[in-house]
Amino acid sequence: MTARTQVFYASTLFGAMTLAAALDEGVFGPRGDRRILLVSNNAAVPEITPALDEAPGFAALRSRFDEVRSWNEIIAPLHPSEWRARVVEVPLAGRLLASHLGLDGGIAELVVESIAVPPARTVAGLLRDCPVTVYSDGLMSYGPTRDPLPAEIAGRITRLLHLDLVPGLDPLLLSEYGVRPRTVSGDAFRRVLGEVTGSRSGGTGAEPGEAMILGQYLSALGILTPEEEDRLHADMLRALAARGCASVLFKPHPAAGRRHARRLRETAAALGVRLAVADETVPAESYFAALRPALVVGCFSTGLVTARRLFSLEAATSGTELVLERLAPYENSNRVPATIADALLPRLRADGSLEEPPPADLGALVRAVGYCMQSEAHPDLRDQARAYLDAHGPARYFKRQRLSALGLLPPVAPSPSPLGRLRRRLSRALS
Structure with a gap:
């Protein structure tokens, strides 16, 4: 029987630790035939910046995967954050990637971060015949999806995994596609961190409590x-x-x-x-x-x-x-x-x-900001945004020009220039 593979993509050690915590919790089911971790170094100059699998502590995560592969090596000398296959190249590039990873038996699941941008979006566009899980490694999960996704990718996303960093706040990320979020527990993450950290403090000579x-x-x-x-x-x-x-x-x-x-x-x-x-x-x-x-x-x-x-x-x-x-x-x-x-x-x-x-209804604030950021993706949040602005005003978190463009504030009349004011005074004096 041909092995089916789970492919996990990560670009940061924090993201890899989040994946490890989810694996330990059984989010991806019992260990199947094969798990590949595809790592990407997205630094501006990756040639002189260590990738996550070269970072201290990664060895503690290594056993959760059968293989670790480098996306940078696969597409070299192109940069992971910049390269994406052109439409006509996708079928060939997809077959080449599948062959390189040994995916003859197909993919059981693809797991990626930052799905809206390369390299995750590129990988998801090339490995096409599988469900996609997206995981978030930070506060960006609470904001709206950065760019619209092709239907071919959006329709395959089954869930969003995230750490519950702000209790009571639901992620906006991917919600316009009906993707439901699932939390990864802080306890599982701390256990993984304990493995990664061990007894090290980073070798800086730093003292506790500073x-x-x-x-x-x-x-x-x-x-x-x-x-x-x-x-x-x-x-x-x-x-x-x-x-x-x-x-x-x-x-x-x-x-x-x-x-x-x-x-x-x-x-x-x-x-x-x-x-x-x-x-x-x-x-x-x-x-x-x-x-x-x-x-x-x-x-x-x-x-x-x-x-x-x-x-x-x-x-x-x-x-x-x-x-x-x-x-x-x-x-x-x-x-x-x-x-x-x-x-x-x-x-x-x-x-x-x-x-x-100042005291704030954080959920209402984030939904209002999210609507103003991506109003077309979240039209259902318009009334909530208006209610928040009516109650709290636009200070600090909103731009009046943006609110005016969305019809949430009347257009602000431009201030008359000093020359214009002088002309009007002269006109009134001469009339």
Whole structure:
């Protein structure tokens, strides 16, 4: 009898840990004939950035899969985030991929993340004759689907797996296609993390109880300039110093490089704060478990919510107001994660104090923002969005131009220019 294969796709260690937790919970059924993990390195320069299967701790996950294959090697020298097969190439490329993976017996299931964009969308378009499970490894699951999916892919998606990071909040992702969400338990994830972490703390010399800054890659995404992102990290560090923190651990994002760490060291030296820099390939959650930092600070990283939800650590945001203002276009998929972090978590002030956000109906807010981001995909949310805006106004989370375009606010009349006002005064004086 020919073996049937389950194919799992992952690009981050956090995502692979989420898959491992789901496997351990039996979400994918008893172990069948064959399981392949297809890993993709989506860094800007993958040639000099370790892939997830090269990261410390991946060995603890390896036994859950029969084989580990590299998507980068399959499509080299093309970049995973940029290449997709043209329509005329799909049949041939699909057969080549199936042959390369040894899928002669067919695919029992394809499991991918970030289905709306390459490489996951590319892989799903090539491996066509199978059901698809989508899993989310962060706060983006609570936002709307970034781009419309082809019917051939959307019609095969059977479920959305996600960690229950915000209790009571239902994911919008893929809901327009009738896909039902299913949670992966925090207990299962913590058990997997325990395997990955072991007794390591990342080799930084960091001590338990210190504060921790989570870096992102906001400048690489074009949200902030590199200088602005450096200032954001420096502001976090100054606030922690004002709070009395003598030592701080900085966790760079894997895709951000080491530049921000170098600049932050200069700020730390000027402040007299001891700064340790974590290994960017080790998940932040490993440090949460091993070091139990007294405070975790970031902008809108999913790590802030995992720290609070899964590890009962204090977490705070910094810079979300600037990011919410800068995100463009309005439907930028980072908007819901930034909104959740800003509305849910305390804000770290310059003097080191923590300011609680104003009370908010988070579910209503996320649904209103989600409607404004993708109104055509979620017309059923229009009345809820209008009700939220009537009750709370458009401040902070909405753009008036967007609301006007959707008919949720009257168009804002442009302010008259100084020259126009002068002309009208002269006209009235001469009449």
